[in-house]
Structures are given as structure tokens and as C-alpha cells.
Amino acid sequence: MSLIDSISFPRSFRLPRVDGLIQWIVPLAIIAIWQVASVTGFVPTRVLPAPSDVALAGWKLLLSGELVRNIWVSFWRASIGFLIGGSVGFAFGLANGLSQLSAKLTDTTLQMVRNVPHLALIPLVILWFGIDESAKLFLVALGVFFPIYLNTLHGIRTVDPQLIEMGRIYGMTDSELFRRVIFPGALPSIFVGIRFALGIMWLTLIVAETIAASSGLGYMAMQAREFMLIDVVVLSILIYALLGKLADSASRVLERATLSWHPAFQKR
């Protein structure tokens, strides 16, 4: 995903209402076809339960409180893991973008660690932490770290040097230069990192929860599989998709609020 793709997309948010509805036609049609296919027996419910069955399963779990509890646990893990990994990644990105010494000291090491797929560490992480909370948090934080680190670093390094020179000519101190020139200049790239990281955050959590957990959405899906409750399995998958979409939308709103100066976000 290039920077241009990600920043030019929100234009569609500005489109008139009718166009806003258009994007829902295809998903709704798919659900309708799916329902018809299930009811007529074209797709056996052992393979894929009807949307109405999935909704019913969701309703039951909601009433029992199990659904809310599991969503909350997953949400909490995702947020804390994201905060930890994101802050550390951001801090390293800043340090290595602003200081040659820091970059020389740590960048090579970090680039090497980056080449280890973090999910490959699951067996090791289970040995270290058991199936404790810290295992999931560690994996999410590790997964989130790199996109934020790399994009913060890239953002800072690619701030227009002419603007930096301008800031210096006009007597900005280092902290002013950072606040008024470098950080705002790096922000579009930082947001690209955040959006990448959100995707990785959910992916990591799903895998970690299905393999080693005693609560959460992934655990709920694995339990349901053991009892052949395919409607709950499908429900879990759909909720994951929904949460992912929510996180992405939240980051877009934040992006639009902070990058309103950017031509891609302006009303035309």
C-alpha cells in the first residue's frame, strides 16, 4: 500500500449520501444469496450455516453474556498490545530518524529481527509465558512494532529538507523544528504505519487466541469447532472482520482530523 493510495481514498467519505449507500449493495446482495442458497439446501448447513442461523447464534451468545465477555477480552488484548508495540516502535522510529548515532546503534539489529516472522515465535513464546495474557500481548506488540517503527523512521527521513532548512533560517530551535516541521511532515507516513499495524494486530491476535488461550474470540471459535458449532465459528470470523473494519475506520477519522491540511483530505 503506497502513501498515495491510503490518503486519497477517504475522498469517498465526502461523496453524497446516495454514493455512501452504494457500497453496501454488494455485501447485502451476497448475504441475501447466501441465505437463499442455505434455505434451498444448495449449500449444506454443515458446510456453511445460513446467515439467519449465524445471527441466531450471536443472539444466544449475547444473552448469555459470553459474546460480550470474549469480545471485550480480545479488544483489551488488541489495544494494550498495540499501545505497547506502537509506543516502542514510535520511540525507536523517532530516535533513529533524528539521531545518526541511535540509527547506527540499533537500526541494523532491528532490521535483522524484522526478518523473523513474529508468528514463528509462538512456540517459544508459549515456553516463555505459557498461555498467559503476557504471551498474547507480547506477540501483538511485536507484530505492531515494525510497521510503526519503519513508517515513523521513513516519515522523518523524508521530510522535505528545504522545509527543514527554512525552519533553521527562521531561527527555530530543535524542539520547535520537531514540533512545527518534522513531526507534521512525518505524520502521513506514520498513519500508513498505524493502518498496517492495525491489520497485523488482529491477525496476530486471531492466531494467538486460536492456539493458546482460554478466553477471547479466537478461543470461542476453537471451542465451537470442537463441539461442531459451525454457526459460532462463522460468527467469530465475522466479528473479527467487523472489529478490523472498526479499527481501520477509527484510524481514518483520526487521520482526517489531523491531516486536514493535506490536499487529499480537503473538500472540493
Add this chain to the structure above:
Amino acid sequence: MQTALRTSLPETELASRANFAPHARVVREERPAQTIGLPLSISGLRKSFGDNEVLRGIDLHIPAGQFVAIVGKSGCGKSTLLRLIAGLDKIDSGSISFGDEVRTEDIRVMFQEPRLLPWARVLSNVEVGLGRDRASKDAHARAEKALTEVGLADKRDQWPSVLSGGQKQRVALGRALVSRPRVLAFDEPLGALDALTRISMQRLLERVWRDQGFTAILVTHDVAEAVALADRVLVIDEGRIAHDVVVNTARPRERGSAELAALEGSILSHLLSADDRT
């Protein structure tokens, strides 16, 4: 013709001219007596980048408040000279001195690119020019005044991205002016503008220079622009000042007048002859 045209002045003559500056005095009498401009003396200035000897001994005196244009073929070192004057690069040898103690706010530069902060509104961009006074109480008022001077008061709350090229350059001019600089250096500030915008910007430059009395040093590749605006045109060739041409035509100048055209022609022929040698 009032125009004095000098070619390849020997150094001694340059030095005596520096103390004397009769032409500049004539020009300055047309302007308000209290000039805030600083005089500028450059002697034996050299600058190389690796093996590339760009400036090979520049000797120059600019009296306070003079409007000097610098022309020369591309790559002859005009920008380099300007950056040295503005203190943006290190001098190899020689010296540049202003007649007075200078603060950083006294010397401002305008580039071909406006270099506005895209994430700051027009008014905040102008406030950047206040330097250390940015935090002062009257910062807003001063920025607004500078914005009015460049005719963009109504754009104060816009993002730079919605402005035209000429408007962006005017914001950059407002930012350069807001600290009341005593020397203003321009590096082809109008180079990227269309012909009509250029002419209105030239008028604006001349007006603010006359109003404020700073010493102006304008690098341009447009000889017509140089003779229309400047008191004096310097031609740089082979790292030295090859010609020092005084433009005595009274202001306001009539663009395209025979007098300016003749001067432009003679400067162009200098530039072309320099080009033939290479």
C-alpha cells in the same frame, strides 16, 4: 544616456568605488531618508565544492538600501554567493561583513520554492518569519500587517495548498518581511511564475523595497527583470564579478522603454560572449 557601463573593473578601482559609491548615493536620495538597510562588503570571497571552484575571489561593496541584481549563466555560482551572504553555507576564504551587528532576523532569504509549511495556515506561515519573536503578544498583529502588505489579508486562514503559485510566493515574501529585515536576498523568487504574475510580483517587490528600505540582492536569470528592478546589475562569470552595471533610470520605471532595452541588450551580449567562450 545616464547609464554607466563598466567592464572588468580592476580590484583597486572596485575598492575605491566601494568607499565612494556615487551612483548609489544618487539613487538613495529618491528614497525616504531613514533606510534600515545594511551595507555589505565582500572581499576575496572564495568557495569550492570539491574540485569545483565556484567562486574565485568576489570583491563587492553594496551600499545600504541598494537594490542589486545578480545575473549569470546557469551554474555560475549565483545561488552559492547568495547562500554565503545569507550565512547558509561556510565561506572557504575571504570575508563578508555588514556595517553593523546583525541578528539572524536582519537577513532574510526568499527562494524559488515558497517553502511554506503545508500544515500551517497562511497566517501561521507568516508568523514563522518572526523568528524568536514568534511567541510575543503582537505576533498575530505583525503577521497580519505583513500579509496585508503583500495583499493577501483575506487568505489568512487558508491552507497553502489552495493558493496559486504567485500567492504562495507572496506569502513567502510576507514571511520574509515580517521581521523587518535589513538585507533581503532573493534566489530567483519569480522563476517559476507565469509572465503576468511575474510582472505584478516585480511591482510588489519594488514597492516593498521602496517602503521598507532594506538592502535587496536579487538573483535572476531574467535580464529584463534585473534592469527593471535594480539600481545595479552584477554579471558573474568564471567565479568573479565580470561586469558591474549601474542602472540610473529614474523610478518608477517604464517597462520596455528604449533605455532599459538598450541596457538589457548590452548585458545580454556580455552573457552571450561569456557563453561563447565555453
